[in-house]
Amino acid sequence: MFAYLKEGVSDPGLQNIMKGFNTMYPYLKQIADANNIADPFDVRVVEAYWIGNELLEHVTSQQFYRHLREGLRMRDRQGAKPFDQLVDKLRHGARMHHSFHVFNAYKRTGHDAQFHDLDSMDACRVSWGKAIHIEGPKITVMAKPLLLDGHQVKLGEAIERTITRRLEDDGTFDELTSGDWITMHWHVPCEVVTEREVGFLERYTQQSISLANTTL
DSSP: OHHHHHTTOOOHHHHHHHHTOTTHHHHHHHHHHHTTOSOTTOHHHHHHHHTOOGGGGGSOHHHHHHIIIIISOHHHHHOHHHHHHHHHHHTTTOOSOHHHHHHHSOBOOSSOOOBOOHHHHHHHSOEEEEEEEEETTEEEEEEOOEEEETTEEEEOOOEEEEEEOOTTOOSTTTTOOTTOEEEEETTEEEEEEOHHHHHHHHHHHHHHHHHHHTOO
C-alpha cells in the first residue's frame, strides 16, 4: 500500500480499503483539509501522516483538538483525564503524525481497544532501518529499537534486525541494495525511502516519544 500510494495513484478501490481504517482516515482528512488539498489520499498527505513532512506544520492545535474530540471521539473512548493529557500535549507542539497516536493514545482505537505494551508500540510505529544484507525474501537492516529506560521510552542504538518480504510483495524491494533505507510496520518492510524522509520520520518519532514521556 505504501509503495502504491507513493506512485501518486489514488483510485476508488484503494480508497475503500483505507477508509476501513477508522483511525487513519480521519487523520488523512484533517491533514488534507488544513492544507487545502481536496484528496485525503494525495501522496503528500499520506506521506505526512506515515513519514512526516511540512504539511503537518500547517495543522493548528485547534484543528487537532477537533480531530481528537469530534473525529476520533477520544474523550468518549478514554475518559476525561487521559483526554485532557492529550490536549495538553497539543499546546506543546504535538503533530498529526502516526507516531503521536501510537505513543500517546495508549489504547488502540479500532475494534481492539487494548492498552499498548512496549513490543506492540515498537511494531505499530513506522520504523526505519538501513539495509545491510539481502538474501531472497529476507532483509537484514540496522534499526533503532524502542526501549524502556526506567519509566521513560527511548530509541536505542541501532541493532541488526531481519524481516521478511510479504508473499504478495509487488516488487518494491526487487532492486534493494545494501545501504538503502527502508521503513517497517508490524515487522513487515513497507517501502524504500530517502535520507530526507528518514530525517522527517525520526524527527516526528522523537517528538512523539518526548511528549509520551511527560505522562508516563
